[in-house]
Amino acid sequence: MEKRFSLFFMVTLFLLQFIQLCGAAVDYIRPSARQLSFRAHNGSDSEPQQVHISLAGKDYMRVSWITTDKQVKSIVEYGKSPGIYESSATGESTSYKYFFYSSDEIHHVKIGPLDPSTTYYYRCGGAGSEFSFLTPPSTFPIEFAIVGDLGQTEWTKSTLDHVGAMDYDVFLLPGDLSYADTQQPLWDSFGRLVEPYASTRPWMVTEGNHEIEAFPIINYPRRFKAYNARWLMPYQESGSKSNLYYSFDVAGTHVIMLGSYTDFDSESDQYMWLQADLANVDRQKTPWVVVLLHAPWYNSNQAHKGEGESMRQAMEEVLYKARVDVVFAGHVHAYERFTRVFDNNADPCGPVYITIGDGGNREGLAMKFVNPSPSISVHREPSFGHGRLRMHNNTHAQWSWHRNNETDAVTADELWLESLSSSTLCNQVEMPSKSLKDEL
Ligand SMILES: *[C@@H]1O[C@H](CO)[C@@H](O)[C@H](O)[C@H]1NC(C)=O
Ligand SMILES: *[C@@H]1O[C@H](CO)[C@@H](O)[C@H](O)[C@H]1NC(C)=O
Ligand SMILES: *[C@@H]1O[C@H](CO)[C@@H](O)[C@H](O)[C@H]1NC(C)=O
Ligand SMILES: [Fe+2]
Numbered sequence: 001m002e003k004r005f006s007l008f009f010m011v012t013l014f015l016l017q018f019i020q021l022c023g024a025a026v027d028y029i030r031p032s033a034r035q036l037s038f039r040a041h042n043g044s045d046s047e048p049q050q051v052h053i054s055l056a057g058k059d060y061m062r063v064s065w066i067t068t069d070k071q072v073k074s075i076v077e078y079g080k081s082p083g084i085y086e087s088s089a090t091g092e093s094t095s096y097k098y099f100f101y102s103s104d105e106i107h108h109v110k111i112g113p114l115d116p117s118t119t120y121y122y123r124c125g126g127a128g129s130e131f132s133f134l135t136p137p138s139t140f141p142i143e144f145a146i147v148g149d150l151g152q153t154e155w156t157k158s159t160l161d162h163v164g165a166m167d168y169d170v171f172l173l174p175g176d177l178s179y180a181d182t183q184q185p186l187w188d189s190f191g192r193l194v195e196p197y198a199s200t201r202p203w204m205v206t207e208g209n210h211e212i213e214a215f216p217i218i219n220y221p222r223r224f225k226a227y228n229a230r231w232l233m234p235y236q237e238s239g240s241k242s243n244l245y246y247s248f249d250v251a252g253t254h255v256i257m258l259g260s261y262t263d264f265d266s267e268s269d270q271y272m273w274l275q276a277d278l279a280n281v282d283r284q285k286t287p288w289v290v291v292l293l294h295a296p297w298y299n300s301n302q303a304h305k306g307e308g309e310s311m312r313q314a315m316e317e318v319l320y321k322a323r324v325d326v327v328f329a330g331h332v333h334a335y336e337r338f339t340r341v342f343d344n345n346a347d348p349c350g351p352v353y354i355t356i357g358d359g360g361n362r363e364g365l366a367m368k369f370v371n372p373s374p375s376i377s378v379h380r381e382p383s384f385g386h387g388r389l390r391m392h393n394n395t396h397a398q399w400s401w402h403r404n405n406e407t408d409a410v411t412a413d414e415l416w417l418e419s420l421s422s423s424t425l426c427n428q429v430e431m432p433s434k435s436l437k438d439e440l
Contacts, residue, residue: 034154036362039192045069048124050191052198053133055248057237060112061135061202064232065124066104066191074107078122082130085123096229098221101184108232131199136169140393142251143168147386148330149176149208151361152190155384155404159360160197162402162409163386170250171201174330175208175260175294179361180226182213187226205231206257207244208294208330233257238277245270247277253391254286258293264311271314278322283421287394289324296329298338298353300377303366304331316343320350323420330357333366334382335401337413341376349426352417360384379413395422
Protein backbone atom coordinates (compact mmCIF):
# COMPACT_ATOMS: atom_id res chain seq x y z
CA MET A 1 0.00 0.00 0.00
CA GLU A 2 1.26 3.44 -0.78
CA LYS A 3 2.48 5.08 2.40
CA ARG A 4 1.58 8.67 1.54
CA PHE A 5 -2.09 7.78 1.58
CA SER A 6 -2.04 5.72 4.72
CA LEU A 7 -2.96 8.56 7.10
CA PHE A 8 -5.76 9.60 4.80
CA PHE A 9 -7.03 6.05 4.67
CA MET A 10 -6.86 5.66 8.42
CA VAL A 11 -8.97 8.75 8.89
CA THR A 12 -11.54 7.69 6.33
CA LEU A 13 -11.63 4.19 7.77
CA PHE A 14 -12.21 5.60 11.22
CA LEU A 15 -15.03 7.80 9.94
CA LEU A 16 -16.64 4.93 8.08
CA GLN A 17 -16.48 2.63 11.09
CA PHE A 18 -17.91 5.38 13.26
CA ILE A 19 -20.83 5.75 10.84
CA GLN A 20 -21.36 1.99 10.84
CA LEU A 21 -21.25 1.79 14.63
CA CYS A 22 -23.87 4.49 14.99
CA GLY A 23 -26.33 2.33 13.08
CA ALA A 24 -25.53 -0.96 14.79
CA ALA A 25 -26.45 -2.57 18.05
CA VAL A 26 -23.44 -2.26 20.35
CA ASP A 27 -24.34 -4.82 23.01
CA TYR A 28 -22.73 -7.85 21.43
CA ILE A 29 -19.11 -8.91 21.57
CA ARG A 30 -17.08 -9.94 18.55
CA PRO A 31 -14.12 -11.94 19.74
CA SER A 32 -11.01 -13.29 18.12
CA ALA A 33 -10.98 -11.92 14.61
CA ARG A 34 -7.84 -13.01 12.84
CA GLN A 35 -5.25 -10.84 11.13
CA LEU A 36 -5.54 -9.27 7.75
CA SER A 37 -3.78 -11.25 5.07
CA PHE A 38 -2.50 -8.65 2.56
CA ARG A 39 -1.43 -9.97 -0.85
CA ALA A 40 0.90 -7.96 -3.06
CA HIS A 41 1.30 -8.42 -6.81
CA ASN A 42 4.68 -9.95 -7.53
CA GLY A 43 4.45 -10.21 -11.32
CA SER A 44 5.23 -7.63 -14.03
CA ASP A 45 2.92 -4.72 -14.85
CA SER A 46 1.47 -6.54 -17.86
CA GLU A 47 0.95 -9.82 -15.98
CA PRO A 48 -2.78 -10.49 -15.49
CA GLN A 49 -3.78 -10.51 -11.84
CA GLN A 50 -6.96 -10.92 -9.77
CA VAL A 51 -8.45 -13.23 -12.42
CA HIS A 52 -12.03 -14.25 -11.74
CA ILE A 53 -14.86 -15.69 -13.81
CA SER A 54 -18.64 -15.40 -13.67
CA LEU A 55 -21.58 -16.87 -15.56
CA ALA A 56 -22.68 -14.44 -18.28
CA GLY A 57 -25.83 -15.77 -19.92
CA LYS A 58 -26.53 -19.25 -21.27
CA ASP A 59 -23.26 -21.04 -22.20
CA TYR A 60 -21.12 -17.92 -21.70
CA MET A 61 -18.54 -17.00 -19.10
CA ARG A 62 -17.14 -13.57 -18.28
CA VAL A 63 -13.42 -13.44 -17.53
CA SER A 64 -12.33 -10.44 -15.46
CA TRP A 65 -8.77 -9.46 -14.58
CA ILE A 66 -6.55 -6.48 -13.87
CA THR A 67 -3.28 -5.21 -15.31
CA THR A 68 -1.17 -2.29 -14.15
CA ASP A 69 -0.09 -1.80 -17.76
CA LYS A 70 -2.98 0.04 -19.45
CA GLN A 71 -1.81 -1.03 -22.93
CA VAL A 72 -2.66 -4.70 -22.36
CA LYS A 73 -5.51 -5.77 -24.66
CA SER A 74 -8.81 -7.07 -23.34
CA ILE A 75 -8.47 -10.43 -25.05
CA VAL A 76 -8.99 -13.95 -23.75
CA GLU A 77 -7.67 -16.95 -25.67
CA TYR A 78 -9.10 -20.32 -24.69
CA GLY A 79 -9.46 -23.96 -25.63
CA LYS A 80 -10.00 -27.47 -24.31
CA SER A 81 -6.33 -28.49 -24.14
CA PRO A 82 -3.51 -26.82 -22.20
CA GLY A 83 -1.52 -24.39 -24.33
CA ILE A 84 -3.77 -24.76 -27.37
CA TYR A 85 -6.16 -21.85 -27.74
CA GLU A 86 -8.40 -22.46 -30.72
CA SER A 87 -10.80 -19.65 -29.73
CA SER A 88 -10.46 -16.09 -28.58
CA ALA A 89 -12.72 -13.17 -27.70
CA THR A 90 -12.22 -9.50 -27.00
CA GLY A 91 -14.03 -7.32 -24.51
CA GLU A 92 -13.58 -4.01 -22.80
CA SER A 93 -11.62 -2.43 -20.00
CA THR A 94 -12.31 0.26 -17.46
CA SER A 95 -10.71 1.97 -14.49
CA TYR A 96 -11.91 4.26 -11.73
CA LYS A 97 -10.70 6.95 -9.35
CA TYR A 98 -11.40 7.03 -5.65
CA PHE A 99 -10.07 10.19 -4.00
CA PHE A 100 -6.32 10.00 -4.79
CA TYR A 101 -6.40 6.35 -5.79
CA SER A 102 -6.47 5.38 -9.46
CA SER A 103 -7.27 1.78 -10.17
CA ASP A 104 -5.31 -0.33 -12.60
CA GLU A 105 -6.97 -1.42 -15.84
CA ILE A 106 -9.95 -3.73 -15.19
CA HIS A 107 -10.72 -6.07 -18.12
CA HIS A 108 -13.99 -7.91 -18.78
CA VAL A 109 -14.28 -10.38 -21.67
CA LYS A 110 -17.20 -12.67 -22.41
CA ILE A 111 -16.26 -16.02 -23.91
CA GLY A 112 -18.38 -18.78 -25.42
CA PRO A 113 -20.51 -20.58 -26.32
CA LEU A 114 -18.95 -23.16 -24.00
CA ASP A 115 -19.79 -26.82 -23.47
CA PRO A 116 -21.11 -27.90 -20.06
CA SER A 117 -18.98 -29.90 -17.58
CA THR A 118 -15.85 -29.14 -19.59
CA THR A 119 -12.42 -27.89 -18.55
CA TYR A 120 -11.24 -24.87 -20.51
CA TYR A 121 -7.69 -23.53 -20.47
CA TYR A 122 -7.30 -19.81 -20.94
CA ARG A 123 -4.89 -16.92 -21.04
CA CYS A 124 -5.65 -13.25 -20.45
CA GLY A 125 -4.25 -10.27 -22.36
CA GLY A 126 -2.36 -12.39 -24.90
CA ALA A 127 0.45 -13.34 -22.52
CA GLY A 128 1.19 -14.55 -19.05
CA SER A 129 0.14 -17.59 -17.07
CA GLU A 130 -2.42 -20.14 -18.16
CA PHE A 131 -5.55 -20.58 -16.07
CA SER A 132 -8.30 -23.17 -16.29
CA PHE A 133 -11.90 -23.49 -15.23
CA LEU A 134 -14.61 -26.13 -15.24
CA THR A 135 -17.99 -25.12 -16.69
CA PRO A 136 -21.07 -26.09 -14.65
CA PRO A 137 -23.15 -29.11 -15.70
CA SER A 138 -26.26 -28.62 -17.83
CA THR A 139 -28.34 -30.99 -15.70
CA PHE A 140 -28.52 -32.25 -12.11
CA PRO A 141 -26.64 -32.84 -9.94
CA ILE A 142 -25.08 -29.45 -9.32
CA GLU A 143 -23.37 -28.21 -6.18
CA PHE A 144 -23.11 -24.63 -4.95
CA ALA A 145 -20.58 -23.47 -2.34
CA ILE A 146 -22.05 -20.54 -0.40
CA VAL A 147 -20.40 -18.11 1.98
CA GLY A 148 -21.00 -14.48 2.92
CA ASP A 149 -18.95 -11.75 4.59
CA LEU A 150 -15.69 -13.22 3.39
CA GLY A 151 -13.10 -10.53 4.07
CA GLN A 152 -9.40 -11.30 3.82
CA THR A 153 -8.13 -12.56 7.13
CA GLU A 154 -6.46 -15.76 8.23
CA TRP A 155 -10.00 -17.05 8.88
CA THR A 156 -10.92 -16.26 5.27
CA LYS A 157 -7.99 -18.38 4.15
CA SER A 158 -9.18 -21.22 6.33
CA THR A 159 -12.73 -20.95 4.92
CA LEU A 160 -11.41 -20.92 1.35
CA ASP A 161 -9.19 -23.92 2.08
CA HIS A 162 -12.26 -25.84 3.17
CA VAL A 163 -14.24 -24.64 0.15
CA GLY A 164 -11.45 -25.79 -2.15
CA ALA A 165 -11.00 -29.15 -0.44
CA MET A 166 -14.30 -30.51 -1.80
CA ASP A 167 -15.39 -30.05 -5.40
CA TYR A 168 -18.26 -27.74 -6.32
CA ASP A 169 -19.62 -26.12 -9.48
CA VAL A 170 -20.55 -22.53 -8.67
CA PHE A 171 -19.61 -20.21 -5.79
CA LEU A 172 -22.31 -17.89 -4.39
CA LEU A 173 -21.54 -14.90 -2.16
CA PRO A 174 -24.41 -12.95 -0.51
CA GLY A 175 -22.45 -9.74 0.03
CA ASP A 176 -19.49 -8.19 1.87
CA LEU A 177 -16.48 -9.24 -0.16
CA SER A 178 -13.20 -7.51 0.55
CA TYR A 179 -13.86 -5.31 3.60
CA ALA A 180 -11.66 -2.76 1.82
CA ASP A 181 -13.82 -0.07 3.47
CA THR A 182 -12.42 2.76 1.33
CA GLN A 183 -8.83 1.47 1.30
CA GLN A 184 -8.80 0.65 -2.39
CA PRO A 185 -5.55 -1.40 -2.41
CA LEU A 186 -7.42 -3.90 -0.26
CA TRP A 187 -9.74 -4.60 -3.19
CA ASP A 188 -6.64 -5.61 -5.16
CA SER A 189 -5.36 -7.72 -2.30
CA PHE A 190 -8.75 -9.46 -2.07
CA GLY A 191 -8.69 -10.15 -5.79
CA ARG A 192 -5.33 -11.86 -5.43
CA LEU A 193 -6.41 -13.86 -2.39
CA VAL A 194 -9.48 -15.32 -4.11
CA GLU A 195 -7.92 -15.81 -7.57
CA PRO A 196 -7.06 -19.52 -7.12
CA TYR A 197 -10.76 -20.18 -6.45
CA ALA A 198 -12.46 -17.49 -8.52
CA SER A 199 -10.42 -18.22 -11.67
CA THR A 200 -11.37 -21.91 -11.63
CA ARG A 201 -15.10 -21.80 -10.77
CA PRO A 202 -17.66 -19.05 -11.47
CA TRP A 203 -18.06 -16.64 -8.56
CA MET A 204 -21.50 -15.06 -8.42
CA VAL A 205 -21.78 -12.24 -5.88
CA THR A 206 -24.21 -9.62 -4.69
CA GLU A 207 -23.47 -6.48 -2.72
CA GLY A 208 -23.29 -5.94 1.04
CA ASN A 209 -22.98 -2.75 3.08
CA HIS A 210 -19.16 -2.95 2.87
CA GLU A 211 -19.37 -2.51 -0.90
CA ILE A 212 -21.07 0.94 -0.67
CA GLU A 213 -17.91 2.96 0.17
CA ALA A 214 -19.59 6.37 -0.09
CA PHE A 215 -19.72 9.18 2.43
CA PRO A 216 -23.25 10.18 3.37
CA ILE A 217 -22.98 13.94 3.72
CA ILE A 218 -20.52 14.80 0.97
CA ASN A 219 -22.12 12.08 -1.19
CA TYR A 220 -18.78 11.13 -2.73
CA PRO A 221 -17.61 8.86 -4.26
CA ARG A 222 -20.49 7.32 -6.18
CA ARG A 223 -21.92 4.36 -4.25
CA PHE A 224 -20.47 0.93 -5.17
CA LYS A 225 -17.81 2.50 -7.36
CA ALA A 226 -15.11 -0.12 -6.83
CA TYR A 227 -17.53 -3.03 -6.54
CA ASN A 228 -19.33 -2.29 -9.80
CA ALA A 229 -16.09 -1.78 -11.70
CA ARG A 230 -14.40 -4.91 -10.40
CA TRP A 231 -17.24 -7.39 -9.87
CA LEU A 232 -19.37 -6.99 -12.99
CA MET A 233 -22.21 -9.51 -12.84
CA PRO A 234 -24.66 -10.61 -15.61
CA TYR A 235 -27.27 -7.95 -14.90
CA GLN A 236 -27.69 -6.93 -18.53
CA GLU A 237 -27.99 -10.58 -19.49
CA SER A 238 -30.90 -10.90 -17.03
CA GLY A 239 -32.79 -7.76 -18.01
CA SER A 240 -31.78 -5.77 -14.92
CA LYS A 241 -30.76 -2.12 -15.06
CA SER A 242 -28.28 -2.43 -12.23
CA ASN A 243 -25.27 -4.53 -11.27
CA LEU A 244 -26.80 -4.57 -7.77
CA TYR A 245 -29.45 -7.20 -8.65
CA TYR A 246 -29.68 -9.86 -11.35
CA SER A 247 -30.45 -13.53 -11.94
CA PHE A 248 -29.14 -16.53 -13.83
CA ASP A 249 -30.06 -20.12 -14.64
CA VAL A 250 -27.69 -22.98 -14.07
CA ALA A 251 -28.52 -26.72 -14.25
CA GLY A 252 -32.18 -26.63 -13.25
CA THR A 253 -31.73 -23.82 -10.74
CA HIS A 254 -32.82 -20.22 -11.09
CA VAL A 255 -30.66 -18.05 -8.83
CA ILE A 256 -31.77 -14.50 -7.98
CA MET A 257 -29.32 -12.03 -6.48
CA LEU A 258 -31.13 -9.18 -4.75
CA GLY A 259 -29.74 -5.85 -3.55
CA SER A 260 -30.25 -4.90 0.09
CA TYR A 261 -28.68 -1.46 -0.47
CA THR A 262 -30.65 -0.11 -3.39
CA ASP A 263 -34.37 0.71 -3.64
CA PHE A 264 -36.69 -2.24 -3.09
CA ASP A 265 -40.12 -0.65 -2.44
CA SER A 266 -43.04 -1.55 -4.69
CA GLU A 267 -42.34 1.45 -6.96
CA SER A 268 -38.66 0.63 -7.41
CA ASP A 269 -36.89 -0.71 -10.49
CA GLN A 270 -35.65 -3.66 -8.46
CA TYR A 271 -39.15 -4.63 -7.36
CA MET A 272 -40.53 -4.47 -10.89
CA TRP A 273 -37.57 -6.36 -12.26
CA LEU A 274 -38.04 -9.07 -9.59
CA GLN A 275 -41.70 -9.51 -10.46
CA ALA A 276 -40.91 -9.81 -14.16
CA ASP A 277 -38.00 -12.15 -13.49
CA LEU A 278 -40.12 -14.48 -11.36
CA ALA A 279 -42.97 -14.41 -13.87
CA ASN A 280 -40.51 -15.74 -16.47
CA VAL A 281 -39.33 -18.69 -14.41
CA ASP A 282 -40.32 -22.01 -15.96
CA ARG A 283 -40.36 -24.56 -13.13
CA GLN A 284 -40.19 -27.40 -15.67
CA LYS A 285 -36.81 -26.05 -16.78
CA THR A 286 -35.63 -24.75 -13.40
CA PRO A 287 -37.55 -26.56 -10.65
CA TRP A 288 -35.41 -24.82 -8.01
CA VAL A 289 -35.49 -21.10 -7.24
CA VAL A 290 -32.88 -19.76 -4.84
CA VAL A 291 -32.53 -16.13 -3.66
CA LEU A 292 -29.50 -14.41 -2.11
CA LEU A 293 -29.37 -11.01 -0.44
CA HIS A 294 -27.23 -9.40 2.22
CA ALA A 295 -29.23 -8.17 5.24
CA PRO A 296 -31.29 -11.13 6.58
CA TRP A 297 -35.08 -10.90 6.75
CA TYR A 298 -35.09 -13.46 9.56
CA ASN A 299 -32.41 -13.20 12.21
CA SER A 300 -32.39 -14.01 15.92
CA ASN A 301 -28.89 -12.67 16.51
CA GLN A 302 -28.55 -9.41 18.39
CA ALA A 303 -26.26 -8.18 15.64
CA HIS A 304 -28.08 -6.27 12.88
CA LYS A 305 -31.45 -7.11 14.38
CA GLY A 306 -34.29 -5.75 12.27
CA GLU A 307 -32.04 -4.30 9.53
CA GLY A 308 -33.64 -6.45 6.83
CA GLU A 309 -37.19 -5.78 8.04
CA SER A 310 -38.23 -3.06 5.58
CA MET A 311 -37.04 -5.16 2.65
CA ARG A 312 -38.86 -8.18 4.05
CA GLN A 313 -42.07 -6.20 4.29
CA ALA A 314 -41.66 -4.97 0.73
CA MET A 315 -40.71 -8.21 -0.99
CA GLU A 316 -41.49 -11.29 1.11
CA GLU A 317 -44.91 -11.91 -0.38
CA VAL A 318 -43.53 -11.77 -3.92
CA LEU A 319 -41.02 -14.53 -3.10
CA TYR A 320 -43.63 -16.52 -1.19
CA LYS A 321 -46.16 -16.50 -4.01
CA ALA A 322 -43.44 -17.56 -6.44
CA ARG A 323 -42.63 -20.53 -4.18
CA VAL A 324 -38.97 -19.65 -3.76
CA ASP A 325 -37.20 -22.62 -2.17
CA VAL A 326 -34.40 -21.03 -0.14
CA VAL A 327 -33.28 -17.49 0.78
CA PHE A 328 -29.64 -17.00 1.81
CA ALA A 329 -28.39 -13.90 3.58
CA GLY A 330 -25.09 -12.71 5.06
CA HIS A 331 -24.35 -9.62 7.20
CA VAL A 332 -24.64 -11.37 10.58
CA HIS A 333 -21.33 -13.10 11.28
CA ALA A 334 -22.77 -16.40 12.40
CA TYR A 335 -24.76 -19.32 11.03
CA GLU A 336 -28.51 -19.57 11.45
CA ARG A 337 -31.11 -21.74 9.74
CA PHE A 338 -34.84 -21.18 9.96
CA THR A 339 -37.64 -23.54 9.04
CA ARG A 340 -39.88 -22.68 6.08
CA VAL A 341 -41.34 -19.30 6.97
CA PHE A 342 -43.83 -16.76 5.74
CA ASP A 343 -44.65 -13.55 7.61
CA ASN A 344 -42.89 -14.65 10.80
CA ASN A 345 -44.73 -17.95 11.01
CA ALA A 346 -43.73 -21.45 10.05
CA ASP A 347 -45.32 -22.18 6.68
CA PRO A 348 -44.72 -25.30 4.58
CA CYS A 349 -44.88 -23.25 1.36
CA GLY A 350 -42.44 -20.52 2.42
CA PRO A 351 -38.69 -20.50 1.72
CA VAL A 352 -36.13 -21.90 4.14
CA TYR A 353 -34.12 -18.89 5.41
CA ILE A 354 -30.41 -19.32 6.03
CA THR A 355 -27.88 -16.78 7.31
CA ILE A 356 -24.36 -17.65 6.21
CA GLY A 357 -22.38 -14.49 7.02
CA ASP A 358 -19.57 -16.49 8.59
CA GLY A 359 -16.84 -16.31 5.95
CA GLY A 360 -14.14 -14.94 8.24
CA ASN A 361 -13.96 -11.15 8.01
CA ARG A 362 -11.91 -8.89 10.28
CA GLU A 363 -14.83 -7.92 12.51
CA GLY A 364 -15.09 -11.37 14.11
CA LEU A 365 -18.17 -13.34 15.11
CA ALA A 366 -21.61 -12.18 16.24
CA MET A 367 -21.77 -14.15 19.48
CA LYS A 368 -25.04 -13.09 21.08
CA PHE A 369 -28.33 -14.62 20.04
CA VAL A 370 -31.69 -13.50 21.39
CA ASN A 371 -33.07 -15.81 24.08
CA PRO A 372 -35.21 -17.78 24.08
CA SER A 373 -34.67 -18.89 20.51
CA PRO A 374 -37.71 -18.16 18.34
CA SER A 375 -39.53 -21.37 17.43
CA ILE A 376 -38.89 -20.82 13.69
CA SER A 377 -35.10 -20.80 14.23
CA VAL A 378 -33.81 -24.36 13.92
CA HIS A 379 -30.04 -24.13 14.21
CA ARG A 380 -27.88 -21.16 15.21
CA GLU A 381 -24.22 -20.94 16.01
CA PRO A 382 -21.52 -18.26 15.95
CA SER A 383 -18.70 -20.05 14.11
CA PHE A 384 -16.86 -19.39 10.87
CA GLY A 385 -17.62 -21.79 8.05
CA HIS A 386 -19.29 -22.23 4.66
CA GLY A 387 -22.35 -23.93 3.16
CA ARG A 388 -23.04 -26.42 0.39
CA LEU A 389 -26.26 -26.73 -1.56
CA ARG A 390 -26.36 -29.83 -3.71
CA MET A 391 -29.28 -30.20 -6.10
CA HIS A 392 -29.63 -33.96 -6.65
CA ASN A 393 -32.59 -33.83 -9.01
CA ASN A 394 -35.89 -32.00 -9.65
CA THR A 395 -37.21 -32.78 -6.21
CA HIS A 396 -34.35 -33.29 -3.76
CA ALA A 397 -31.53 -31.06 -2.60
CA GLN A 398 -29.16 -31.34 0.31
CA TRP A 399 -27.98 -28.42 2.39
CA SER A 400 -25.00 -28.69 4.71
CA TRP A 401 -23.07 -26.22 6.80
CA HIS A 402 -19.38 -26.83 7.38
CA ARG A 403 -17.79 -25.24 10.40
CA ASN A 404 -14.11 -24.30 10.03
CA ASN A 405 -12.39 -26.63 12.37
CA GLU A 406 -8.69 -25.95 11.88
CA THR A 407 -7.74 -28.82 9.60
CA ASP A 408 -11.14 -30.34 8.79
CA ALA A 409 -14.37 -28.64 7.83
CA VAL A 410 -16.78 -30.34 10.22
CA THR A 411 -20.34 -30.80 8.93
CA ALA A 412 -22.31 -29.09 11.65
CA ASP A 413 -25.79 -28.85 10.17
CA GLU A 414 -27.54 -30.80 7.45
CA LEU A 415 -30.98 -30.78 5.83
CA TRP A 416 -32.77 -32.44 2.93
CA LEU A 417 -34.96 -30.06 0.95
CA GLU A 418 -37.87 -30.94 -1.28
CA SER A 419 -38.53 -28.46 -4.06
CA LEU A 420 -41.75 -26.50 -3.68
CA SER A 421 -42.36 -26.91 -7.42
CA SER A 422 -42.87 -30.63 -6.78
CA SER A 423 -45.16 -30.07 -3.80
CA THR A 424 -48.82 -30.64 -4.59
CA LEU A 425 -49.73 -28.87 -1.36
CA CYS A 426 -47.97 -25.64 -2.38
CA ASN A 427 -48.79 -25.63 -6.07
CA GLN A 428 -52.32 -24.41 -5.55
CA VAL A 429 -51.38 -20.78 -5.88
CA GLU A 430 -54.17 -19.23 -3.84
CA MET A 431 -53.72 -21.58 -0.86
CA PRO A 432 -54.26 -19.43 2.25
CA SER A 433 -51.19 -19.86 4.42
CA LYS A 434 -52.99 -19.50 7.77
CA SER A 435 -55.05 -22.68 7.42
CA LEU A 436 -51.88 -24.71 6.86
CA LYS A 437 -50.32 -23.93 10.20
CA ASP A 438 -52.19 -26.65 12.09
CA GLU A 439 -50.61 -29.26 9.86
CA LEU A 440 -47.04 -28.40 10.82
C1 LIG B 1 4.39 -14.83 -6.51
O1 LIG B 1 3.27 -15.15 -5.72
C2 LIG B 1 2.81 -16.46 -5.88
C3 LIG B 1 1.53 -16.61 -5.10
O2 LIG B 1 1.62 -16.04 -3.84
C4 LIG B 1 3.89 -17.44 -5.46
O3 LIG B 1 3.45 -18.76 -5.66
C5 LIG B 1 5.13 -17.19 -6.27
O4 LIG B 1 6.17 -18.02 -5.83
C6 LIG B 1 5.56 -15.73 -6.18
N1 LIG B 1 6.65 -15.47 -7.08
C7 LIG B 1 7.71 -14.75 -6.73
C8 LIG B 1 8.73 -14.54 -7.80
O5 LIG B 1 7.84 -14.28 -5.61
C1 LIG C 1 -33.98 -37.61 -6.24
O1 LIG C 1 -32.87 -37.72 -5.35
C2 LIG C 1 -33.18 -38.29 -4.12
C3 LIG C 1 -31.93 -38.21 -3.27
O2 LIG C 1 -30.83 -38.76 -3.90
C4 LIG C 1 -33.68 -39.72 -4.31
O3 LIG C 1 -34.03 -40.28 -3.08
C5 LIG C 1 -34.87 -39.69 -5.24
O4 LIG C 1 -35.30 -41.02 -5.52
C6 LIG C 1 -34.54 -38.98 -6.53
N1 LIG C 1 -35.74 -38.85 -7.34
C7 LIG C 1 -35.76 -39.20 -8.60
C8 LIG C 1 -37.05 -38.98 -9.30
O5 LIG C 1 -34.80 -39.66 -9.17
C1 LIG D 1 -13.07 -29.91 15.92
O1 LIG D 1 -13.99 -30.98 15.87
C2 LIG D 1 -13.75 -31.99 16.86
C3 LIG D 1 -14.73 -33.13 16.58
O2 LIG D 1 -16.01 -32.66 16.30
C4 LIG D 1 -13.91 -31.38 18.24
O3 LIG D 1 -13.66 -32.35 19.24
C5 LIG D 1 -12.93 -30.23 18.39
O4 LIG D 1 -13.13 -29.59 19.62
C6 LIG D 1 -13.12 -29.23 17.26
N1 LIG D 1 -12.07 -28.22 17.34
C7 LIG D 1 -12.35 -26.92 17.19
C8 LIG D 1 -11.16 -26.02 17.25
O5 LIG D 1 -13.47 -26.49 17.02
FE1 LIG E 1 -22.64 -6.69 6.14
